[in-house]
Amino acid sequence: MKAIVIDDFGGPERLHLADRPTPPIADDQVLVAVRVAGVNPIDWRIRNGQLKQFVPYEFPIILGREVSGVVAAVGAAVAGFQPGDAVFGFLQQRHMHWGSYAQFVPTEAAKLAHKPPELGFEQAAALPVAGHTAWQGLFEVADLKPSEVVLITGAAGGVGSIAVQMAHNAGATVIASASAANHDYVRQLGADLAVDYHAPDFAAEVAKHFAQVDVIFAAFAGPSLQGCAPLVHAGTRIVLLSPEATEADMRVGGVASRILIARADGAQLEKIAALAVQGRIRPHIAAVLPLEDAARAHEMSATQRTRGKILLRVAAD
Ligand SMILES: NC(=O)c1ccc[n+]([C@@H]2O[C@H](COP(=O)([O-])OP(=O)(O)OC[C@H]3O[C@@H](n4cnc5c(N)ncnc54)[C@H](OP(=O)(O)O)[C@@H]3O)[C@@H](O)[C@H]2O)c1
The missing domain is CATH 3.90.180.10 (Medium-chain alcohol dehydrogenases, catalytic domain)
Structure with missing residues (x-):
């Protein structure tokens, strides 16, 4: 072949x-x-x-x-x-x-x-890698609830763009962290607020709208994650996808990050496919x-x- x-x-x-x-x-x-x-x-x-x-x-x-x-x-x-x-x-x-x-x-x-x-x-x-990673990170590791606020880093990327849509569909309030050029795009995906992680005070921008966030879905480690520290409270769950996480990434705002290694699961993928068929997620x-x-x-x-x-x-x- x-x-x-x-x-x-x-x-x-x-x-x-x-x-x-x-x-x-x-x-x-x-x-x-x-x-x-x-x-x-x-x-x-x-x-x-x-x-x-x-x-x-x-x-x-x-x-x-x-x-x-x-x-x-x-x-x-x-x-x-x-x-x-x-x-x-x-x-x-x-x-x-x-x-x-x-x-x-x-x-x-x-x-x-x-x-x-x-x-x-x-x-x-x-769909499979982004779908499994977003689903498992948001709902299995972070146990995101409909009333909660979730901040998603790398929101315009392959995984982040599906995570924004899944979190929005689940009824959560979604803050998308992305470069300014991607803000209209992430709002179209369902983000309630878009912030630019390059701005040193992006957490202050978030804090004008939300005092704290319940879940951080961090597709990337580094400044876009560590800059979220002022938004973290004792109940915040941080899910980290990065294989390049440092000690500083592993503890942000005093809360330990949980590393997700996504797993393949055919039964879960059929549920993710059903969301795509309904038009609730679009890769x-x-x-x-x-x-x-x-x-x-x-x-x-x-x-x-x-x-x-x-x-x-x-x-x-
Ligand atoms: N642990 C797991 O099981 C698992 C599974 C899948 C993926 N991953 C990892 O998750 C990450 C995202 O995967 P992906 O497929 O979504 O990648 P991708 O499509 O290449 O992501 C591109 C997006 O990432 C954003 N970005 C790039 N560098 C960034 C940084 N330093 N901080 C914040 N955002 C940044 C860019 O945002 P802007 O253009 O808006 O700046 C761009 O829109 C990768 O590192 C991948 O290896 C892990």
């Missing part, structure tokens, strides 16, 4: 097209014929070797942790999926070297969801590039300035 692989850690130039064998599947796995692969910051962090101490990798590595496509084969113990089913999911396979920047990818059936016909393959590929697609342009997709993602998701088109619908 055709795949984008790396043979060593390094820059985007390491990504190259290669022929690889079609991946084998275990009894509990499904082989997905990939239509669209989602690009996420974890992909270029794996590529540049930043995460190598956490996960044992075997070269060549096919990157890509997010997929939409069609079931090509199922393992002997798989129930609920059959060849021809349209599916999508967040890939957390046992063998991390099989990713979605390829014509086929294997994954455990329990981590996949059926793609509703109302969602295109591009919309579906844009924003920043760019769709051909698979061969994976290096360009990584360069775009690594700017950390994109609105919404970057996708790679692997095969036509």
